[in-house]
Amino acid sequence: MAILSKKTALITGASSGIGRACAKAFSAAGARLILIARRERRLNELAAQLKRAHRTACYPIPLDVRDRLAVEKAVRQLPRAWRAIDILINNAGLSRGLDKLHEGSIDDWEEMIDTNIKGLLYVSRAVIPSMVERARGTIINIGSIAGHDVYPRGNVYCATKRAVDGLTTGLRMDLLDTPLRVCTVDPGLVETEFSVIRFRGDGKRAKQVYEDVTPLRPQDVADAVLYCATRPAHVQVAAVVLLATAQAGSTMVHRGPVRRKV
Numbered sequence: 513m514a515i516l517s518k519k520t521a522l523i524t525g526a527s528s529g530i531g532r533a534c535a536k537a538f539s540a541a542g543a544r545l546i547l548i549a550r551r552e553r554r555l556n557e558l559a560a561q562l563k564r565a566h567r568t569a570c571y572p573i574p575l576d577v578r579d580r581l582a583v584e585k586a587v588r589q590l591p592r593a594w595r596a597i598d599i600l601i602n603n604a605g606l607s608r609g610l611d612k613l614h615e616g617s618i619d620d621w622e623e624m625i626d627t628n629i630k631g632l633l634y635v636s637r638a639v640i641p642s643m644v645e646r647a648r649g650t651i652i653n654i655g656s657i658a659g660h661d662v663y664p665r666g667n668v669y670c671a672t673k674r675a676v677d678g679l680t681t682g683l684r685m686d687l688l689d690t691p692l693r694v695c696t697v698d699p700g701l702v703e704t705e706f707s708v709i710r711f712r713g714d715g716k717r718a719k720q721v722y723e724d725v726t727p728l729r730p731q732d733v734a735d736a737v738l739y740c741a742t743r744p745a746h747v748q749v750a751a752v753v754l755l756a757t758a759q760a761g762s763t764m765v766h767r768g769p770v771r772r773k774v
Contacts, residue, residue, distance in 0.1 A: 514542020515742050522546040522597050524577055524635055525604030527554035529704030530654060530737075533730035534601055537738045539568040546594060547572045548586075548635075549604070577604045577631030578623075587638035596646060599741050600639050602632045603654040605676075607669040607710045621668045628672035632679065640683075640692075647691050652740050653680045654733070655698040657753060663762040670762075673698075684750065693748040695740040700755040701727040701765060724767035725758050 521538050525531035527549035535545055539562040547555050552574035559570035571594050573586050605628045608620035632653060643649030658666055659673030677696060684694040707718035733754060740749040758766040 514540075516599075517542035518544075519598040520544045520546065520594065520596060521599035521601060521741070522548065522635075522639060523601045523603060524548045524631070526572075527551045527558065529706065530699070530702065530730045530733045531601070531603040532558060533734035534603060534737050535562065536565075537731065537734040538599075538741075539566045541738060541742070542566075543599070544569045544594075545571070546590070546597065548575050548577070550574065550576050577635055578626040580630075580634045583631075583634040584638050587635075595642065597639055597643065598649060600636070600643075600649065600651045601654070601737060602635055602651070604631050604635075605654065605656075605672075607666075607706065608712075610665045610710065612665055613667040616668065624668055624672050628669075629675045629679075632676060636683070640687075643692055644687070644690055650693045650695065650741050651683065652695045652697060652737050654737075655680070655696045657698055657700040657755065657759075657762050659698060660753065661762040666762070680751075684748075691745065693740075693743075695749045695751070697733060697736045697740065697752045697754065699728055699733045699736075700753075700759045700762070701725065702730060702733060703727045704730055725756065725765055727756050728754060 516538060521543045523531050523534050523545060526535050526547040535547060535558060538545060545568060547559060547570055549555050555572035555574060559572045562568040562570055575582055575586055577583060606624065608623055609617055640651065653676055655676040656673040658670040659677040662670040680694055680696040687694060703722050707721045708715060711717045736752045736754050740752065743749060
C-alpha cells in the first residue's frame with residue numbers, strides 16, 4: 513500500500529516549480545490532492561497527468577491565495593469527500609524585483625507581502641481549524657534560506673520569508689496541545705520560474721542566476737516535504753534547510769568547477 517494512501521493533501525502554488533513537484537511526489541505516494549494555483553489550464557493538465565500516472569484523485573481549484581474571501585469560500589465549499597485535509601503544504605510564494613529598499617516598487621512589495629505572508633495566513637486560517645477538530649494534520653510551510661540569511665537588495669522578499677519562519681514557530685506553539693505537526697522546509701538556490709518571475713520574464717537575466725552551478729531541483733525540495741509528511745505520528749520535523757552542495761548561504765555560491773581529488 514502506498515505510504516499516503518487515503519490521505520488528502522492540499523498544495524498551494526501547485527501549477528509549477530516546487531508545488532508541482534510536491535504534487536507529483538505526493539501522487540506517487542498515494543495521496544489524494546487538492547491543487548490550488550492561479551493558472552487553471554496548468555492545474556487541469558497536472559491533474560490529468562497525475563490521474564494517468566498514478567490514478568490519483570485530484571480536485572483542482574483555480575484560486576489566488578491573496579483573495580481572502582475566495583480562499584474562505586473555496587475551503588468552505590469543498591465537497592464532503594474532500595473536507596478532511598490531512599496535509600497542508602503552503603507553497604505559494606514569489607519575489608519581485610531586486611532593488612534597494614529606497615528605490616523599490618511599492619506594488620512589488622505589496623504583491624510579495626500579500627502572497628508570501630497573507631496568502632499563507634488565509635489558507636492556514638481556513639484549513640487548520642478542521643484539523644484541530646479532527647485531531648489530525650501536518651502543516652508544511654515552504655520558506656527559504658532567505659528567511660535566515662538576508663542578501664543585498666532582497667530586503668522585502670527576505671522579510672516575508674522571515675515572517676514565514678516566525679509564523680511557523682508561533683503556530684507550532686499554538687498547536688502544542690494537539691497532535692498536529694508544523695514543519696518548514698527552507699530551500700536555497702532552486703531552478704524554477706522564481707527568477708523569471710522576479711525579473712518579469714527576462715529569461716536571459718534569470719538564466720544567469722543558475723550559471724556555472726548545479727542548483728537544487730524542485731523534486732529535491734519535494735522529497736524533503738514528503739519526508740516531513742511521512743514521519744511517525746510522534747515525530748515532528750520542525751525545520752529543514754536544504755542547500756545545493758555548491759551553496760553555503762544566500763550570498764555564498766561557488767560557481768565553476770569543484771576541486772576533485774586526483
